Amino acid sequence: xxxxxxxxxxxxxxxxxxxxxxNAYGISILSEIEDRTGRKVTIxxxxxxxxxxxxxxxxxxxxxxxxxxxxxxxxxxxxxxTAGREALSHSREVRESLWQTFLAx
Amino acid sequence: MKKQTHRQPPIWVENLLELFxxxxxxxxxLGDLYEWYxxxxxxxxxxxxxxxxxxxxxxxRPYRLKKTQKIFLNIIDxxxxxxxxxVGIRSIFKNLRFSLINLLGLTTAFTCTLFIYSxxxxxxSFHDYHPKTDQIYSIVKQSTSDGSLTRYTTxxxxxxxxxxxxxxxxxxRIGQDPVYIHTGKSxxxxxxxxxxxPTLLSIFDFEFLYGSASASLNVPNSIVxxxxxxxKYFGExxxxxxxxxxxxxxxxxxxxxMRVSGVLKKFPSNQDFPFEILGSMSNALExxxxxxxxxxxxxxxxxxxxxxxxEVAKIEARSNAFFNKxxxxxxxxxxxxxxxxxxxxxxxxxxxxxxxxxGNYRNVLAIVAIGIFIVLIAGINYINMVTARLHKRGKEVxxxxxxxxxxxxxxxxxxxxxxxxxxxxxxxSYILAYVLWQPFTLFISTSIPIETLLSxxxxxxxxxxALVLTLAAGGYPAWLLSSLDMLKxxxxxxxxxxxxxxxxxxxxxxxxxxxxxxxxxLVIWDQINFMSNKSLGFNQEQLVVIPVESKDLQAxxxxxxxxxSNLPGVASATISSESLPSEMNNRWGISWNPDERMGxxxxxxxxxxxxxxxxxxxxGENLSLPFKTDSARSIIINESARxxxxxxxxxxxxxTLGGIKRKIVGVVNDYHYQSLHEKTESVAFMVGTSGYRVSxxxxxxxxHAGDITHHLRQINEIWESLAPNDIFxxxxxxxxxxxxxDNETSFIQLLGIFSxxxxxxxxxxxxxxxxxxxxxxxxxxxIRKVLGAGIPRIIMQVAGEFTLLVFIxxxxxxxxxxxxxxxxxxxxxxxxxxDFSIILLAALxxxxxxxxxxxxxxxxxxxxxxVKFLRNE
Numbered sequence: 019x020x021x022x023x024x025x026x027x028x029x030x031x032x033x034x035x036x037x038x039x040x041n042a043y044g045i046s047i048l049s050e051i052e053d054r055t056g057r058k059v060t061i062x063x064x065x066x067x068x069x070x071x072x073x074x075x076x077x078x079x080x081x082x083x084x085x086x087x088x089x090x091x092x093x094x095x096x097x098x099x100t101a102g103r104e105a106l107s108h109s110r111e112v113r114e115s116l117w118q119t120f121l122a123x
Numbered sequence: 124m125k126k127q128t129h130r131q132p133p134i135w136v137e138n139l140l141e142l143f144x145x146x147x148x149x150x151x152x153l154g155d156l157y158e159w160y161x162x163x164x165x166x167x168x169x170x171x172x173x174x175x176x177x178x179x180x181x182x183x184r185p186y187r188l189k190k191t192q193k194i195f196l197n198i199i200d201x202x203x204x205x206x207x208x209x210v211g212i213r214s215i216f217k218n219l220r221f222s223l224i225n226l227l228g229l230t231t232a233f234t235c236t237l238f239i240y241s242x243x244x245x246x247x248s249f250h251d252y253h254p255k256t257d258q259i260y261s262i263v264k265q266s267t268s269d270g271s272l273t274r275y276t277t278x279x280x281x282x283x284x285x286x287x288x289x290x291x292x293x294x295x296r297i298g299q300d301p302v303y304i305h306t307g308k309s310x311x312x313x314x315x316x317x318x319x320x321p322t323l324l325s326i327f328d329f330e331f332l333y334g335s336a337s338a339s340l341n342v343p344n345s346i347v348x349x350x351x352x353x354x355k356y357f358g359e360x361x362x363x364x365x366x367x368x369x370x371x372x373x374x375x376x377x378x379x380x381m382r383v384s385g386v387l388k389k390f391p392s393n394q395d396f397p398f399e400i401l402g403s404m405s406n407a408l409e410x411x412x413x414x415x416x417x418x419x420x421x422x423x424x425x426x427x428x429x430x431x432x433x434e435v436a437k438i439e440a441r442s443n444a445f446f447n448k449x450x451x452x453x454x455x456x457x458x459x460x461x462x463x464x465x466x467x468x469x470x471x472x473x474x475x476x477x478x479x480x481x482g483n484y485r486n487v488l489a490i491v492a493i494g495i496f497i498v499l500i501a502g503i504n505y506i507n508m509v510t511a512r513l514h515k516r517g518k519e520v521x522x523x524x525x526x527x528x529x530x531x532x533x534x535x536x537x538x539x540x541x542x543x544x545x546x547x548x549x550x551x552s553y554i555l556a557y558v559l560w561q562p563f564t565l566f567i568s569t570s571i572p573i574e575t576l577l578s579x580x581x582x583x584x585x586x587x588x589a590l591v592l593t594l595a596a597g598g599y600p601a602w603l604l605s606s607l608d609m610l611k612x613x614x615x616x617x618x619x620x621x622x623x624x625x626x627x628x629x630x631x632x633x634x635x636x637x638x639x640x641x642x643x644x645l646v647i648w649d650q651i652n653f654m655s656n657k658s659l660g661f662n663q664e665q666l667v668v669i670p671v672e673s674k675d676l677q678a679x680x681x682x683x684x685x686x687x688s689n690l691p692g693v694a695s696a697t698i699s700s701e702s703l704p705s706e707m708n709n710r711w712g713i714s715w716n717p718d719e720r721m722g723x724x725x726x727x728x729x730x731x732x733x734x735x736x737x738x739x740x741x742x743g744e745n746l747s748l749p750f751k752t753d754s755a756r757s758i759i760i761n762e763s764a765r766x767x768x769x770x771x772x773x774x775x776x777x778x779t780l781g782g783i784k785r786k787i788v789g790v791v792n793d794y795h796y797q798s799l800h801e802k803t804e805s806v807a808f809m810v811g812t813s814g815y816r817v818s819x820x821x822x823x824x825x826x827h828a829g830d831i832t833h834h835l836r837q838i839n840e841i842w843e844s845l846a847p848n849d850i851f852x853x854x855x856x857x858x859x860x861x862x863x864x865d866n867e868t869s870f871i872q873l874l875g876i877f878s879x880x881x882x883x884x885x886x887x888x889x890x891x892x893x894x895x896x897x898x899x900x901x902x903x904x905x906i907r908k909v910l911g912a913g914i915p916r917i918i919m920q921v922a923g924e925f926t927l928l929v930f931i932x933x934x935x936x937x938x939x940x941x942x943x944x945x946x947x948x949x950x951x952x953x954x955x956x957x958d959f960s961i962i963l964l965a966a967l968x969x970x971x972x973x974x975x976x977x978x979x980x981x982x983x984x985x986x987x988x989x990v991k992f993l994r995n996e
Binding site for chain 1: 161178182
């Protein structure tokens with residue numbers, strides 16, 4: 019099925035959405051990535067990745083949580099869908115099996 | 124609550140994103156950016172802003188963008204332009220008459236501005252198409268005696284400069300030498316033949332149509348043609364490189380067969396090189412080898428290309444020492460030289476002789492001023508039209524305010540309206556300028572390329588002007604209306620906004636400007652008229668000058684003169700070393716006692732000279748033929764010379780002139796040998812013989828009235844029998860003198876037309892004001908009529924006020940106009956007496972225009988039936 023593969027960065031974002039359960043949006047994902055992996059990413063890359071994931075229906079979004087710290091703008095909160103979870107575990111399984119083969123060498 | 128100390132992201136970036144990003148993504152994007160901004164507050168402010176801006180730009184991903192159409196709609200929506208435009212257009216059509224008045228005035232003003240701007244930028248652009256133009260200079264020399272400046276330099280100057288300042292600059296000289304060229308089929312007199320150094324072609328990077336710079340002028344006997352002269356001799360589209368032309372050099376008395384080595388592409392119109400054909404300088408140096416070390420003969424224009432700017436001042440500072448070294452201590456003729464940037468030659472050369480430049484920065488400044496005046500008058504029209512109608516708009520504005528319109532919105536609405544009118548007329552003017560381009564360039568007799576109108580800088584400035592005018596003309600009424608109390612406006616109390624006082628002042632300004640221009644035009648016109656009509660001190664009617672260029676013929680000039688004077692159509696004929704108008708090529712030293720000496724122009728003439736020209740002998744007697752005793756050494760001086768020498772009765776006075784003792788035998792009237800641009804200076808006349816130092820090379824003939832063509836044909840026959848190979852050329856003295864005023868004449872025409880236009884625009888405005896006023900006061904006037912006021916009284920009521928305004932404007936402009944025009948005429952040594960009828964004429968012209976414009980409406984109101992205006996209430 020075309021377009022349902024997870025890219026490395028997409029997988030990372032998807033995991034973050036899962037980790038941040040209920041509070042996953044652009045900036046929180048950005049700081050989570052920086053904290054946990056030390057990677058520097060820009061906000062627009064994250065937005066684009068989220069947009070692609072949503073297109074692939076791995077995440078769903080809803081609007082909410084306007085606050086003063088955002089200049090009165092509401093957040094778009096993302097959560098992982100069943101398809102997203104499946105895609106994650108699928109990619110993990112593939113990787114696991116590849117690891118097994120690799121270690122057995 | 125915690126106090127917000129955080130900085131805010133720049134609002135304009137947010138606005139920008141709002142404009143382009145779809146609503147679906149907007150909050151997410153902007154919110155996240157905002158948070159990012161807050162998170163990174165530790166960064167320095169400028170860095171933060173830049174990073175924020177870059178992030179914002181990067182968030183403009185294609186999938187997030189709005190449809191193009193929607194972006195435009197958004198712009199219009201945000202600014203409420205849609206509504207403003209609609210209201211603006213409605214208001215324009217509702218007051219069609221006033222709108223047309225505005226459109227007409229502004230369109231005329233804009234069209235004038237376009238023409239003026241293109242003229243001025245053309246005048247300003249001279250020589251700036253050469254790649255190295257900023258480094259190229261022209262040498263200007265200052266004379267010791269009177270400090271006068273000239274562009275003509277001597278033959279040894281450049282070698283001496285190269286010797287003294289080696290490697291500082293590349294020099295190129297050109298020198299005029301009229302020649303006679305014939306090919307197999309035709310022959311021409313070429314007045315603008317110039318000898319030129321090969322460096323000329325490398326300094327200026329001329330474009331070649333045929334041949335190349337590297338192969339031209341560096342071998343003897345080679346010539347370079349301009350495109351026009353190539354067409355003249357070889358026809359259109361023919362490559363003449365390698366072909367030869369027979370060139371007869373009059374002054375060198377030599378015939379050369381010269382090979383064409385290149386053809387220069389037609390020059391753009393913004394240059395004033397005098398040459399049409401260039402010959403190799405090496406020929407000239409050979410032909411005129413006697414001048415190789417002569418520091419007395421000035422005939423070359425010298426250009427210099429500097430590699431480094433600082434060299435220029437360094438060399439200039441040493442120019443006096445340079446002349447002392449090469450021309451002897453305390454050189455009598457040349458004191459110093461300096462380098463004038465070639466870009467300045469065109470406009471700043473009035474005081475430098477031999478400049479071949481027709482430009483004049485004063486004329487350009489005058490035209491710029493007129494342009495500004497015209498725009499000002501048109502702008503005032505607009506303000507007056509709008510403020511006059513303000514009370515009608517007052518209610519509308521009041522209600523808008525009541526409904527919550529902000530000041531900003533109101534101003535924007537008025538600006539949209541003025542912008543509409545201004546930009547429509549700007550557009551119409553642009554088209555009009557295109558259509559009228561041909562007549563315009565013909566009128567100013569300069570072929571400015573029409574592409575000038577399309578150049579980006581031009582368009583930007585034009586749009587800028589329209590914008591400024593929109594703001595200036597629309598801004599005031601907008602500000603006025605939006606700052607007033609809305610309740611009063613709705614209830615119709617608007618004393619404050621009628622602003623009659625301001626309108627009166629503005630009308631005075633308009634007519635003051637018009638009066639100023641009219642007065643200047645009249646005064647300057649009077650001066651030019653005076654110059655071209657003033658008696659020159661000799662009779663110029665039916666007087667013809669025939670140049671005798673060939674040395675061979677000059678030797679026999681007496682023979683021609685005698686034969687010509689025997690013709691029935693010829694009243695008398697004489698010879699002279701100077702043409703008329705005269706260039707005065709010979710200046711010698713004269714001394715009348717051991718300690719006093721001065722420079723004097725020397726003219727060698729035939730004895731019939733004064734008789735033929737009808738010049739009055741004031742004292743003494745005429746010169747006599749040279750074979751009588753001592754007469755070769757008798758001279759006649761003019762009145763100026765007598766005054767300069769301060770001699771009560773100079774007859775019999777012995778003087779030393781040109782190193783020889785001579786006797787003054789007579790004094791003649793100061794006749795004007797030149798146009799009245801120049802003051803008549805001291806002149807000495809003597810009878811020369813052929814082969815004399817001052818060669819007699821002009822035949823001056825007075826014809827009988829009647830069939831002039833026939834008379835000239837007879838002279839031509841004699842000419843051809845004596846000199847079949849020389850071209851018969853002639854010019855009428857009166858015409859030649861008139862031509863010297865061409866520059867002034869075309870300037871005064873330009874000035875005249877623009878003053879008329881300015882008064883026309885002012886009158887259009889006045890017309891609008893009268894229409895408005897008669898409408899406004901129709902009830903009042905009708906009541907006056909009902910109560911018994913006569914028609915004349917009503918007319919007085921209406922016309923009186925405006926007449927007074929026009930008159931006040933005139934009174935203010937009068938002294939300024941007279942002062943300015945007198946100032947402008949400073950350069951003329953002979954000035955017309957101030958003609959007091961000009962004062963009257965200008966006043967009449969203004970009042971006439973004013974009355975013509977206000978007349979119709981005034982009389983219509985005065986004659987109308989009062990019931991028409993009164994029955995409504």
